[in-house]
Amino acid sequence: MTAKKIKTAFITGISGQDGAYLSKLLHEKDYKIIGITRNNHSDSLEKLKFFKIEQFVIMEECDLLDISSVLNLVKKYNPDEIYNLAAQSSVGLSFKQPIGTINFNIISVLNLLEAIRLVKNDIRFYQASSSEMFGKVSNLPVHINTPMHPLSPYAISKASAHWIVVNYRESYSLFACNGVLFNHESYLRSNSFFVKKVLQETVKNRDKSDWTLKVGNIDIKRDFGYSPNYVQAMWLMLQKNDPEDFIICSGKSITLRSIIEYVFKKLNVSLDRLVIDNDLMRPTDIEDIYGDNTPAKVKLGWDYNLDFYEVLDLLIEEELSFFSKSSNN
Numbered sequence: 530m531t532a533k534k535i536k537t538a539f540i541t542g543i544s545g546q547d548g549a550y551l552s553k554l555l556h557e558k559d560y561k562i563i564g565i566t567r568n569n570h571s572d573s574l575e576k577l578k579f580f581k582i583e584q585f586v587i588m589e590e591c592d593l594l595d596i597s598s599v600l601n602l603v604k605k606y607n608p609d610e611i612y613n614l615a616a617q618s619s620v621g622l623s624f625k626q627p628i629g630t631i632n633f634n635i636i637s638v639l640n641l642l643e644a645i646r647l648v649k650n651d652i653r654f655y656q657a658s659s660s661e662m663f664g665k666v667s668n669l670p671v672h673i674n675t676p677m678h679p680l681s682p683y684a685i686s687k688a689s690a691h692w693i694v695v696n697y698r699e700s701y702s703l704f705a706c707n708g709v710l711f712n713h714e715s716y717l718r719s720n721s722f723f724v725k726k727v728l729q730e731t732v733k734n735r736d737k738s739d740w741t742l743k744v745g746n747i748d749i750k751r752d753f754g755y756s757p758n759y760v761q762a763m764w765l766m767l768q769k770n771d772p773e774d775f776i777i778c779s780g781k782s783i784t785l786r787s788i789i790e791y792v793f794k795k796l797n798v799s800l801d802r803l804v805i806d807n808d809l810m811r812p813t814d815i816e817d818i819y820g821d822n823t824p825a826k827v828k829l830g831w832d833y834n835l836d837f838y839e840v841l842d843l844l845i846e847e848e849l850s851f852f853s854k855s856s857n858n
């Protein structure tokens with residue numbers, strides 16, 4: 530009997546929400562995981578500690594803008610798979626830091642692909658691509674070939690990275706693919722993002738008489754899903770026989786206002802607490818977007834049927850439970 534080969538995976542951006550859920554998934558599948566962060570601070574491990582898996586991940590500090598560091602790391606571990614989740618991932622921040630966002634989100638991808646091409650061209654590469662790059666869409670749902678009209682520096686950077694991946698696949702026959710993920714949430718989401726901000730602030734402050742929830746444009750629609758299920762699609766994409774890009778989404782959009790109304794109702798909070806703050810509006814924003822997840826379901830066997838209100842029920846429960854634990858400590 531031959532022993533099962535242990536696969537090695539790099540996860541860049543391991544300290545984020547998706548990094549933690551993907552680490553958990555790969556750990557359950559017996560992968561050797563190399564977690565790559567910009568700074569190896571103890572807070573990079575926070576989300577891995579949530580699942581008590583930090584001791585199973587080898588952490589490496591690497592500046593993805595520095596090709597020599599990337600080359601050395603690839604030579605050191607000879608990974609089978611690279612999941613590139615590292616990015617300046619905030620659309621809002623990208624308007625304030627357009628050059629930093631565009632520089633990092635494009636050059637880091639090029640460095641990783643160059644390292645694969647030069648060192649070991651059978652490494653399978655997953656790129657965290659984004660629905661943001663479709664931007665101003667005139668025909669919904671979005672398909673993988675829908676024309677792009679990016680509306681932010683972040684979206685422009687992700688569109689460029691997306692095409693770099695396609696170009697390396699077509700030019701050098703690399704197993705490189707884009708997972709075009711729409712908004713996806715979880716308890717581990719950073720609180721600078723809309724859904725987590727609404728949940729965390731409301732659970733924490735709802736009994737304070739002077740508290741208000743300040744938000745930007747909430748009369749727009751987005752396609753929201755659940756992160757633990759979305760990382761499964763990332764893994765499935767790298768197990769296929771041939772590399773291909775996929776849209777990963779729920780298939781439906783809902784207004785941000787309806788999310789606030791749902792959360793407030795569940796937590797008995799009056800809508801008088803809602804304040805629209807013009808400073809939180811973006812110079813441009815997508816009005817409505819949802820995608821077609823049929824190819825992911827059919828070709829990858831990806832299973833996703835959650836309605837976002839079901840996801841919200843789950844997230845409200847988790848937020849309440851962790852908030853009461855932290856208040857009791």
Ligand SMILES: Nc1nc2c(ncn2[C@@H]2O[C@H](COP(=O)(O)OP(=O)(O)O[C@H]3O[C@H](CO)[C@@H](O)[C@H](O)[C@@H]3O)[C@@H](O)[C@H]2O)c(=O)[nH]1
Nearest residue numbers: 618620659660710711712721722723724744745746809814
């Ligand atoms: N963050 C935030 N967003 C707000 C607020 N008020 C309204 N919004 C609106 O809420 C929507 C969602 O914003 P975010 O949760 O910040 O996420 P995002 O900009 O859509 O980007 C996320 O999803 C993309 C697609 O998967 C990712 O590519 C990106 O990295 C990020 O995870 C945006 O239209 C934003 O303008 C607020 O107070 N805070």
